[in-house]
Amino acid sequence: MDRNPSPPPLSRDGDEEEEAAGGDCIGSTVYSKHWLFGVLSGLIQIVSPENSKSSSDDEEQQMELDEEMENEICRVWDMSMDEDVALFLQEFNAPDIFMGVLAKSKCPRLREICVGILGNMACFQEICVSISSDKNLGQVLLYCLCDSDPPTLLETSRLLLTCLSQTEVAIVWVERIREHPAIYDSICFIMSSSTNVDLLVKVGEVVDKLFDLDEKLILEWIRNGAVQPLDQPQEDSEQQPVFRIVPCVLEAAKQVRSENPEGLDVYMHILQLLTTVDDGIQAIVQCPDTGKDTWNLLFDLVCHEFCQSDDPPVILQEQKTVLASVFSVLSAIYASQAEQEYLKTGKVDLPLIDSLIRVLQNMKHCQKKPENSAESNTEETKKSDLTQDDFHLKILKDISCEFLSNIFQVLTKETVAQGLKEGQLSKQKCSCAFENLLPLYNPVVEDFLKILREVDKTFAGNLEESFPSLKVQT
Numbered sequence: 001m002d003r004n005p006s007p008p009p010l011s012r013d014g015d016e017e018e019e020a021a022g023g024d025c026i027g028s029t030v031y032s033k034h035w036l037f038g039v040l041s042g043l044i045q046i047v048s049p050e051n052s053k054s055s056s057d058d059e060e061q062q063m064e065l066d067e068e069m070e071n072e073i074c075r076v077w078d079m080s081m082d083e084d085v086a087l088f089l090q091e092f093n094a095p096d097i098f099m100g101v102l103a104k105s106k107c108p109r110l111r112e113i114c115v116g117i118l119g120n121m122a123c124f125q126e127i128c129v130s131i132s133s134d135k136n137l138g139q140v141l142l143y144c145l146c147d148s149d150p151p152t153l154l155e156t157s158r159l160l161l162t163c164l165s166q167t168e169v170a171i172v173w174v175e176r177i178r179e180h181p182a183i184y185d186s187i188c189f190i191m192s193s194s195t196n197v198d199l200l201v202k203v204g205e206v207v208d209k210l211f212d213l214d215e216k217l218i219l220e221w222i223r224n225g226a227v228q229p230l231d232q233p234q235e236d237s238e239q240q241p242v243f244r245i246v247p248c249v250l251e252a253a254k255q256v257r258s259e260n261p262e263g264l265d266v267y268m269h270i271l272q273l274l275t276t277v278d279d280g281i282q283a284i285v286q287c288p289d290t291g292k293d294t295w296n297l298l299f300d301l302v303c304h305e306f307c308q309s310d311d312p313p314v315i316l317q318e319q320k321t322v323l324a325s326v327f328s329v330l331s332a333i334y335a336s337q338a339e340q341e342y343l344k345t346g347k348v349d350l351p352l353i354d355s356l357i358r359v360l361q362n363m364k365h366c367q368k369k370p371e372n373s374a375e376s377n378t379e380e381t382k383k384s385d386l387t388q389d390d391f392h393l394k395i396l397k398d399i400s401c402e403f404l405s406n407i408f409q410v411l412t413k414e415t416v417a418q419g420l421k422e423g424q425l426s427k428q429k430c431s432c433a434f435e436n437l438l439p440l441y442n443p444v445v446e447d448f449l450k451i452l453r454e455v456d457k458t459f460a461g462n463l464e465e466s467f468p469s470l471k472v473q474t
Contacts, residue, residue: 027084119159132169201263268325
């Protein structure tokens, strides 16, 4: 039978409708308590000791779920999105039943559905707190991350993300994950080997949330991935270790790149969070292959995919968060002073300058406010949304300007001459750069102007006419 990621619609026969009408309803729903008891009792029977003592001939049968049972438990999955049903399941100790299924059942479909129901239940705060406080259930759910079944992994990741998003219980799950090193290995394995885009995106969201919540976990996972080859002599111990977390994140990013822009955004943010600690930057740049792979992927994104010259300026609104992450990581690598071929100035400076200035030009267009505001009844909502957009655009601007200033500081006369010739440093683009860099990066702009005068005095003079403050100070 084909495996549907979402449950089938609920259907009822006449008897169930009569029972519901007779006071058998769950809360304010039309769902039957009696029917639900029957389904849960069936689940208990599946994992009862009598059924567990089956011969090896029955093992294959245990891997399959009876079609009628699958239909019924899928209805429960669908029903559990209703708060009244979720609370009733909690009252009936359904999480304990599902824990028994997960601990004993070998049927992938049944395990997937049980975790999916728990995931729906955890969407309600009271139940999420209850599920999270159960240490045994927490252990069983974390073991599900070591499952080999992608749908079960997807539902487990969804459940974990829901719990990590609840401030009351988030730290409980962070601590549990820190106490189980196998979770790191499982997540790295998924990111590096899975081709299931939905699973990769959800796992990425879990990692992103974990890193956002706990810097110690970032450091632990970076260090967990530092593998010393067994056959490496002690005197060669200065050889740089292999950091697994970065290659795994890169592999997942490549996998989701073309199919899921939101997923790519998630993995770029994970890389950005890694660079917020020095060990994370070293994890990228100290291993030549990892540094090169990271740089090449991100460089290709900003130079050939995001915010291109033939894109409408408004595209920046869609790409502002992922661009901020990508530029932040590139800037960290660029400023790391790593002596690598892929960072040779002249090869990368002009394309990056072109991309950064284009982003700043488009930003000016995106920040223009419409002359006529919306009606007064929606004005507060509009203001809130606008403020959030402005906040993300400001972050992107700050990152872009810092990166651009770093590049300007190392430009040679040869590179500037090439930029003038090829158009990356036209008057319009230089003016845009100056408008955004001044006054914060005034010394950088002044040094750049000195090089410009040596290359093309007339061009530099024209720019100074547009920025009198620079002319006065020079």
